[in-house]
Amino acid sequence: MPGNQASAVPQGDIRRRARPESEGDTDQPAATRGRVEEVRRLMWALDSRVEGRTLWEDYESVYNARWHHVMEVPGGEGTGMEVHEGEPPQSWTYKAVGRTLEKDDGVEPSGAPRLRLMVLTLGKKWHYLCRDAITDCYVNCEVDRVWQIVKGDLTELFSSRPEDHFTPHPRLLTGTPGIGKSMAAGSYFLYQLLHYDAELLPVVVFVVCGSEAYVFNKTAETVTRYMDKSMMIKAVKELSRRGMKGYIIYDVGGRLDSPSPFLPPGGWGMLVVATPEKTSYIHWANEKRAVRIIMNCPDESDVKAMCVWKKRNQPPPQQAEYWREVKGRMDKLGPILRYIFDEGSYKYWIAKCHNLVDGTTSWGIQSYSVFGTSKLWEGNNVLEYLARIVRARGERNGESPFNAPITAHLASKTLCKLAQLMTQAEFNLFVSRIRDCLMHANFGKCAMFAFLNVAFMAAIRRKLKELKPPPRRPSHRCAPDVHSQEGPTSHYFLPSAERIGKKTCINHRLLYIPEVENFPLVDGFFFMDSNPMTLVGLRMATAGGHHTTTSTVRQFTECLAAYFNGWEELSRDMSWEIIYVQHADSTPLNDWQRCDVVNSDNVSKKESQKIAAFWEEKVRQYQVSIPSRDV
Numbered sequence: 056m057p058g059n060q061a062s063a064v065p066q067g068d069i070r071r072r073a074r075p076e077s078e079g080d081t082d083q084p085a086a087t088r089g090r091v092e093e094v095r096r097l098m099w100a101l102d103s104r105v106e107g108r109t110l111w112e113d114y115e116s117v118y119n120a121r122w123h124h125v126m127e128v129p130g131g132e133g134t135g136m137e138v139h140e141g142e143p144p145q146s147w148t149y150k151a152v153g154r155t156l157e158k159d160d161g162v163e164p165s166g167a168p169r170l171r172l173m174v175l176t177l178g179k180k181w182h183y184l185c186r187d188a189i190t191d192c193y194v195n196c197e198v199d200r201v202w203q204i205v206k207g208d209l210t211e212l213f214s215s216r217p218e219d220h221f222t223p224h225p226r227l228l229t230g231t232p233g234i235g236k237s238m239a240a241g242s243y244f245l246y247q248l249l250h251y252d253a254e255l256l257p258v259v260v261f262v263v264c265g266s267e268a269y270v271f272n273k274t275a276e277t278v279t280r281y282m283d284k285s286m287m288i289k290a291v292k293e294l295s296r297r298g299m300k301g302y303i304i305y306d307v308g309g310r311l312d313s314p315s316p317f318l319p320p321g322g323w324g325m326l327v328v329a330t331p332e333k334t335s336y337i338h339w340a341n342e343k344r345a346v347r348i349i350m351n352c353p354d355e356s357d358v359k360a361m362c363v364w365k366k367r368n369q370p371p372p373q374q375a376e377y378w379r380e381v382k383g384r385m386d387k388l389g390p391i392l393r394y395i396f397d398e399g400s401y402k403y404w405i406a407k408c409h410n411l412v413d414g415t416t417s418w419g420i421q422s423y424s425v426f427g428t429s430k431l432w433e434g435n436n437v438l439e440y441l442a443r444i445v446r447a448r449g450e451r452n453g454e455s456p457f458n459a460p461i462t463a464h465l466a467s468k469t470l471c472k473l474a475q476l477m478t479q480a481e482f483n484l485f486v487s488r489i490r491d492c493l494m495h496a497n498f499g500k501c502a503m504f505a506f507l508n509v510a511f512m513a514a515i516r517r518k519l520k521e522l523k524p525p526p527r528r529p530s531h532r533c534a535p536d537v538h539s540q541e542g543p544t545s546h547y548f549l550p551s552a553e554r555i556g557k558k559t560c561i562n563h564r565l566l567y568i569p570e571v572e573n574f575p576l577v578d579g580f581f582f583m584d585s586n587p588m589t590l591v592g593l594r595m596a597t598a599g600g601h602h603t604t605t606s607t608v609r610q611f612t613e614c615l616a617a618y619f620n621g622w623e624e625l626s627r628d629m630s631w632e633i634i635y636v637q638h639a640d641s642t643p644l645n646d647w648q649r650c651d652v653v654n655s656d657n658v659s660k661k662e663s664q665k666i667a668a669f670w671e672e673k674v675r676q677y678q679v680s681i682p683s684r685d686v
Contacts, residue, residue: 113278114271116177117242118249120192125172125360133371134378136171136363143170147196149203153452155348156203158196172360173199175246191364192242193235193392195357197350201228201240202247204348208324209302213255225325225343229456230350231443232330233393237306240350241328248302249273258294258301260287264308288315295320304328307336310434314339331432331456332439349446349454352390355382365396389443389461408440412468417476423469427488429455441465445492459492470504471548471570479545483507503568503579503593504546512542515679519634522676524647533677534589534632543581549574549618558620561588575610576603577633589630596635596678602648605663606655608670631674636681644678 124143127136147170150159163169175192208223215221230236241261248259253273262268268287270279281287294301300322305314307329313336319325327345329336339345353361362378369377384395387405394400415423422437429447432438442458449455460466466489474482482504490505505511516536523530535542543566550556551571563584577592594601616622635644650670652663 114276117246120246121176123174125363127169127171129166133375134359134363136360138367147199155454156200171356174364193239193361194243195353198240198243201348202244222321223324225345226348227340227345228326228328228348229331231352233391234352235392236328236350241304241306244304256300258299260303262305264306266308288317292320311335332434334431334433347454349456351446352443358385358390387462387464408465411440412472415472420476426458429457441469506566518679519677522647522678524671531675534583534585538583538585555617560620575607587628587630589632592633594635596637596644604651604653605666606653606658608666609658633676635678639680643680648676
């Protein structure tokens with residue numbers, strides 16, 4: 056656009072909120088009317104380039120957005136969740152942890168309905184975002200937590216003395232791509248900022264994808280669209296020079312986009328929303344001493360509540376069916392809202408994830424070294440497809456990102472591939488970096504790799520607790536505790552039954568991990584060279600009970616007979632020990648885990664009774680709870 060047009064604002068491009076002609080401005084105090092006129096004259100006088108017609112309805116569509124909320128109701132039908140109109144009677148509560156805030160679960164009464172999701176519905180599609188337009192903004196506790204932090208900054212700003220010239224540190228919001236940082240957090244913050252005291256905070260600026268910007272003037276109730284970022288910066292600087300306070304939401308666009316060094320002006324707040332694969336903003340963040348806010352992925356209850364909202368006009372059984380579909384996608388892909396609600400989007404992204412792992416070569420394994428660290432992604436495709444960002448405690452008790460595997464499905468596929476490409480030492484080092492994630496998330500057979508780590512095995516031995524069957528048998532030390540200098544040092548993947556070739560001999564230094572997901576009884580096992588030989592089965596336990604059946608035990612022994620030479624003879628005097636490994640947050644197993652006799656075409660009644668007797672008389676069971684600091 057030529058420079059001589061930049062100073063001219065086309066008629067109607069900045070619109071004041073319309074009122075009936077008979078109403079006029081008599082409903083406003085004289086001081087407020089004067090300030091409105093001053094702001095309007097200032098905005099028209101500013102050298103700006105405005106494109107498109109921005110009507111007052113755009114302002115009101117955000118300001119007058121409607122609220123709903125989803126409650127988890129104990130004993131409710133279907134998903135156990137219900138949609139209610141309006142804001143919830145009680146939102147989430149937070150507590151100070153270090154220099155930040157965390158949700159306080161301790162204040163929620165047990166058994167009472169629990170808030171799971173707030174939904175902000177706009178009157179028209181929210182087209183200010185450069186991605187797909189939306190009308191529903193999902194606010195979970197992670198989104199609201201960020202607003203509470205920003206609100207605290209504003210409280211500190213406006214409670215300071217003018218002579219202090221206090222300016223809050225800019226904030227840098229980041230997290231896993233596709234979880235709603237821009238679509239949810241951006242829209243929610245804009246809504247909250249528009250409702251913040253207009254006398255204290257009269258201006259809100261939303262920079263979209265680092266290009267166009269919308270200046271919301273709360274005093275005049277106008278929206279101005281700037282297609283040239285430099286013109287917006289000039290307008291903001293002039294507003295600041297006139298003594299007006301404001302807040303800037305800056306959504307980083309392409310990989311080369313970065314906020315201007317002139318932003319924010321003195322006395323203004325600013326939140327930069329960025330994804331970890333874009334690092335162009337890092338120089339600005341360091342220069343401005345921006346404070347990081349890490350937004351975790353939505354949890355399972357959050358996504359379930361979103362499904363209930365999407366199907367709110369359908370009966371509970373159909374809501375539950377839709378949730379099952381979405382959960383199946385989420386279990387494999389992760390809680391990436393951009394992809395899991397649509398079958399086509401899901402298939403597209405999961406295929407790219409699988410292709411990335413399958414195509415990894417020995418030249419590309421270095422890209423996986425940033426798992427288990429706080430390193431920046433910097434265009435690392437491995438992290439973009441296979442990782443999620445988890446909030447951790449960083450320097451001076453602030454927030455720090457941690458690169459963790461996004462799902463058990465993709466972690467398993469990744470570990471199996473890297474096990475083929477890495478040396479055993481390299482692979483063990485990789486597992487040691489992510490073993491906390493594998494345990495904390497109860498990643499099933501993926502967590503088996505942690506048993507190759509010496510420190511982890513030492514933690515296991517210290518915390519083993521024996522589970523005794525009725526009638527009580529004498530206590531018995533677990534074989535890995537008695538033979539503490541032995542144990543698996545490398546792994547071996549057991550193929551599926553149809554791919555078994557030549558049988559192999561038992562190796563006491565190998566951790567056997569089944570390739571198939573539905574392997575019976577255990578998630579992995581190894582053998583101790585004791586007298587008699589001991590089979591140690593490993594089971595990752597999440598619930599408070601993991602009873603089994605005689606048919607399952609029979610399937611397990613059939614698999615071992617198919618894998619190992621001389622199994623029939625070796626197994627006659629072999630001792631069995633099952634270790635149930637749990638994270639400290641799980642409900643602990645305290646009782647003996649039964650082996651129930653069930654009717655089965657593959658196991659006769661007599662054989663079932665024999666297996667059940669063997670389980671109760673010969674099998675030893677142990678439980679261990681591992682807190683994060685030990686793994």
